[in-house]
Amino acid sequence: MIYRMPKFEYLAPKTLEEALSLLSQYKERAKVLAGGTDLLVRMKERKATPAYLIDFGNVKDLDYVRRDNEGGLRIGALATHQSIVDSNLVRGGYEVLADACRKIGTPQIKNMGTIGGNLCNAGPSADSAPPLLVLEAKLKLASAKGWREVALDRFFTGPFQTVMEDDELLTEIILPPVPPRTGGSYQWLTKITAVDETLVGVAVLAVVDDKNGIVKDARIALCSVAPTPMRAKKAEEVLRGREVKDGLIEEVAMVAASETRPRSRADYRRRMSAVLAKRAIKEAIATAMSHGG
Amino acid sequence: MMKQVSLTVNGEVYEVAVEPWWTLLEVLREKLYLTGAKRGCDRGDCGACTVLIDGKAKLSCLTLAVKAQGKEILTVEGLAQDEELHPIQRAFVEQGAVQCGFCTPGMVLAAKALLDRNPTPSEEEVSEGLSGNLCRCTGYTKIIEAVLVASETMERRQETAR
Numbered sequence: 001m002i003y004r005m006p007k008f009e010y011l012a013p014k015t016l017e018e019a020l021s022l023l024s025q026y027k028e029r030a031k032v033l034a035g036g037t038d039l040l041v042r043m044k045e046r047k048a049t050p051a052y053l054i055d056f057g058n059v060k061d062l063d064y065v066r067r068d069n070e071g072g073l074r075i076g077a078l079a080t081h082q083s084i085v086d087s088n089l090v091r092g093g094y095e096v097l098a099d100a101c102r103k104i105g106t107p108q109i110k111n112m113g114t115i116g117g118n119l120c121n122a123g124p125s126a127d128s129a130p131p132l133l134v135l136e137a138k139l140k141l142a143s144a145k146g147w148r149e150v151a152l153d154r155f156f157t158g159p160f161q162t163v164m165e166d167d168e169l170l171t172e173i174i175l176p177p178v179p180p181r182t183g184g185s186y187q188w189l190t191k192i193t194a195v196d197e198t199l200v201g202v203a204v205l206a207v208v209d210d211k212n213g214i215v216k217d218a219r220i221a222l223c224s225v226a227p228t229p230m231r232a233k234k235a236e237e238v239l240r241g242r243e244v245k246d247g248l249i250e251e252v253a254m255v256a257a258s259e260t261r262p263r264s265r266a267d268y269r270r271r272m273s274a275v276l277a278k279r280a281i282k283e284a285i286a287t288a289m290s291h292g293g
Numbered sequence: 294m295m296k297q298v299s300l301t302v303n304g305e306v307y308e309v310a311v312e313p314w315w316t317l318l319e320v321l322r323e324k325l326y327l328t329g330a331k332r333g334c335d336r337g338d339c340g341a342c343t344v345l346i347d348g349k350a351k352l353s354c355l356t357l358a359v360k361a362q363g364k365e366i367l368t369v370e371g372l373a374q375d376e377e378l379h380p381i382q383r384a385f386v387e388q389g390a391v392q393c394g395f396c397t398p399g400m401v402l403a404a405k406a407l408l409d410r411n412p413t414p415s416e417e418e419v420s421e422g423l424s425g426n427l428c429r430c431t432g433y434t435k436i437i438e439a440v441l442v443a444s445e446t447m448e449r450r451q452e453t454a455r
Contacts, residue, residue: 003335010296010313010359033357040316040355053313057360077297082349106425107403108340111349112356194338287376 003044012055015143018055019059024144024167026052029277032169033057034078035238038111046145051218057136062116062171065089077116077170081105084115094175094291095268096184096203096284097131103188104128121157122162124230125218129156129229130203131186132173133221139274140172148176157226182207187276198224199265200272202256204280206239208288213244215285220252225260225269232256235277244285253277298362303371318342318353321368323377329369329398333427340426343399344368346447350406350425369398372405381405382448384437384443392430400426404440412448416441 011030013019023030031050033039034057042048056062062078065087075084075095081101084090090098103128104110104118118128120141126225137152141164155162164170185206190196201224207217218239220232235256242248257274297309302325309324311316318335321327321344334391341359342354345367360388376388381404391397407414407422414422419440420433428436 001336002332005314005316007312007314009294010357012359036355036357036360037337037352041359044336055357055360106340107406107422108343108350108352108425109337112351194334 005040006043006046006049007052008043008050010053010055010150012058014060016059016062016169017144018036018270019054019056020142020144020167020169022052022054026054027163027166030054032120032214035080035113035132037105037113038117038121049060050230056169056224057188060229063114068174071121073116073175075173075175076171076178078114079116081113081118082107082110082116085110088117093182093184093205094135095287096205097128097135097171097175099184099198099199100127100131100186100203103186103196103198105120107141109195115173118232119152119173120162120170121168122160122269124159124226124228125198125201125224126229127186127188127198127201127223130221130223131184132175132202132203133229133231134203134219135175135178138174138176139170139176142171143168147171153231159227178205179207181210181288181291183284183289183291185280185283185287187280187283189272189276200224200269200276202273202276202280204277206281208244215239215242218281218284219283222256222273222277224258225273227263230259232259232277234259239281249278249281252281262284295355296359299351300325300361302365302366303368306441307399310357313357313359315358315387316346316354317356317358317361317366318427320358321366327370329367331395331398331401334401336426339366339396339399340403341396341399343426345402345406348406348409350403352425362420367402367405372401379405380446381408381443384439384446388435388439390439390444393427396428396430397428398437400428402433404443407440410448412451414440443450 030052033055061078065077084101173176188201189199205219219254223229239252253274256277262269299308329343335340337355344353
């Protein structure tokens with residue numbers, strides 16, 4: 001297959017301010033280029049034909065993973081999936097994010113694709129979303145008028161749709177600190193395609209009290225089983241504050257599966273949601289128990 | 294509007310005028326006549342267009358040529374030193390890892406990127422490192438063996454050098 005890229009005017013701002021100014025000027029006539037692994041494919045398919053392409057990739061200091069003053073984590077929107085996998089800050093309670101990023105695409109796609117691009121593309125099967133949801137990530141959105149923070153929980157509005165205005169750019173992902181004895185797990189099944197798109201993905205974050213085996217806090221998120229990545233909040237309620245016993249995890253997993261709204265292969269996806277949720281909860285709790293904090 | 298770009302490929306600097314919508318793959322093949330990188334799927338699924346950019350394996354079909362300015366690009370043509378094949382190339386030939394050869398440039402470069410990061414990979418790590426490169430002919434067995442053989446050769450060379 002030979003694709004012909006559509007024509008466009010190429011703009012390469014060097015600073016965030018310049019990029020925001022261009023975006024506020026051209027708005028819906030422009031698209032923002034980060035890693036290119038989603039946008040350029042859509043352009044080749046003629047699903048996107050912007051008159052202007054704003055190359056966000058030259059803007060400095062947006063590719064980082066760093067600790068903030070509260071002990072949380074800040075990830076620049078242009079951090080590649082591979083840099084998140086490689087970072088020694090995305091460990092301990094945050095490691096579930098690195099596990100998901102390790103699964104994404106292929107080595108080449110991990111080297112090119114950015115976490116910001118992955119989120120803004122807002123695919124229902126975005127692997128980075130469930131870990132970020134259970135870590136209760138907030139997104140920093142900037143525009144020429146200022147900036148705002150949006151909880152990731154409120155960011156996705158539909159398949160490939162977000163709350164972002166057409167003059168906004170995602171600049172940073174903010175992760176709050178995680179308590180000691182926090183463990184996570186990401187479990188998935190894929191469609192057997194060239195890049196193994198996720199068929200069902202489940203992330204769990206558990207905080208345990210190892211003295212009495214109680215799950216102090218639990219968060220469960222899924223992708224590819226609803227129009228957007230989602231939290232299974234009813235299931236979390238069932239698990240939170242309870243002592244870990246075998247029957248309980250089954251129950252929680254079934255509740256999580258009942259909260260899904262898959263469109264296609266619905267029966268299989270629902271059943272696999274329960275299977276993967278059970279595995280993820282078990283692994284997250286075991287990991288939490290093993291962490292020194 | 295055409296832009297003048299400087300592309301550093303295999304250590305040489307090329308001055309090329311490009312349209313912004315041309316991919317690096319198109320420019321390498323059609324302007325620089327470096328036809329090692331292949332147009333397989335042209336959409337990021339097959340890896341036949343793989344080149345190394347600043348040492349990292351990337352897909353040239355999803356890279357705009359204008360973005361490659363100021364980076365070090367390595368194609369398969371840049372691997373051999375004079376008349377001597379790179380150990381990875383030699384291993385592919387000697388282990389029978391080449392049938393039609395279409396995936397080979399991408400595979401060899403992906404293997405190089407893997408071994409540069411992880412000089413002694415396990416079989417599973419080799420599989421993972423090559424997971425972005427599809428082959429329709431070989432069934433991958435010989436390719437993985439070749440990469441493992443190459444890693445041993447390269448490790449021995451490092452030992453002798455020390």
